[in-house]
Amino acid sequence: MFNHPAVSGVFSMRTGVRRVFAVALLVMLSACGGGHDTPPVEPALQTALAGSINSDLFFTSSQTHAGYRLNVYVPANYASTSDRLPVIYVLDGGPDNGIFVPMAHIAEGVGVRAVIVGIGGFATRSTDYRYPGLNPYYAFLTTELMPLVESKYRIAPEQRTLVGHSYGGYFAAAAMLLDRQGGHTFSNFIVMDMATHEQGGPLADMERAMFTATGGKLPGTKLILSGDTAGNAKDVDAFDRMISARAYQGLELRHLPTTSYGHVEMINPAYKESLRLIFKQ
Template structure:
């Protein structure tokens, strides 16, 4: 899909669950950034050693019987451009204004139940997407923001991320943010301080959750995704 917002072309993969053809209900859609990232086999049940992020998430959904649509967005090669500012604003426009409408026109997708998932810089992008829309006074485009192992993004330290998020103090946020990570990774340094700061703020409507796993940086991604499915899309 060629994006007018970013100028890049992204490979898009779509998984629809068993029984979709015979159903009538609109289904939630999970937008997974870095769908083409090769990292499978990092956790039990996460697939073979050459699996992509999309393949791995798809296998988790198949095993659980999750009734949701999974959209894998390629473009891992541009992660340091698309996930960090100033590119993150354009990349968010691509997902919200170009990709999501295309998916919702082709599939039986519920526009009120969208999830955005990212790992590391992608996890930062998930948080940035929430902040950028709140700064602009727009309602959240996703019902669930799934940030795993959030990085410092374009900043040099966690303090930069915290300062960026602090700008939305008092803004209404009628959505859910799930901050997950590894005990041996970014989570104690970035995820937990971010969770604590947001918990102490006035952010009307925000449902804020956290989870920590005794695993590696990348290894936290599959357990976090499975827990998100369990909590939000059973």
């Protein structure tokens, strides 16, 4: 269920953007590796958001028995329009991490008009995003959180995107494998520098189960992979090989060029290019 913290019922955009942008700026300024200069701070991240963010939402799950703080971004003209919008679910995107506001800026900068939902729980990510905890977390996401969010916001259910990085990238990959076994909750999956590590076995088991369940057909599915040499590029490459070997019909698989920005620093450029590919911007 949604709860509202007693401290504040209204999100301060000025304070929130300044605080989280400072974190993102420090991350980007530290992005030097592999012979590359520090990438410039994108102009889209230096301006005020046109849309708005509600960061006062809290959800307690009966599946994982944990609580999650949320960020929900809506475009500037959301209140004056009535159309249903694509929705982007961002793992590690709650107020307890610093990636959400830059992601909202990037979406605005590339012209993607969507509701963006950032899911917190940074303290429980090593359980939620890994096997076997990813099973109850997937149930929480698809049977608890998403139905409630989408009852409160105008969402186009055929245009759901899931975004994950590192352990979150592992979960996003696993979520695709689980999702196609029993339905079609998400259309798009953005998997950034996924940390498979010792959990390649469960991932392979899920992939075999998906292939059996679908007969090798994944219509209406887009999968965007990206990795970094300073992070988990080898894990991303291995997942690509496993999926590509099946030649799934209907799957649009894109593997972005491997970067050398750094494990964290690659998030913004990978996310930006992934949005362009998915939404044809």
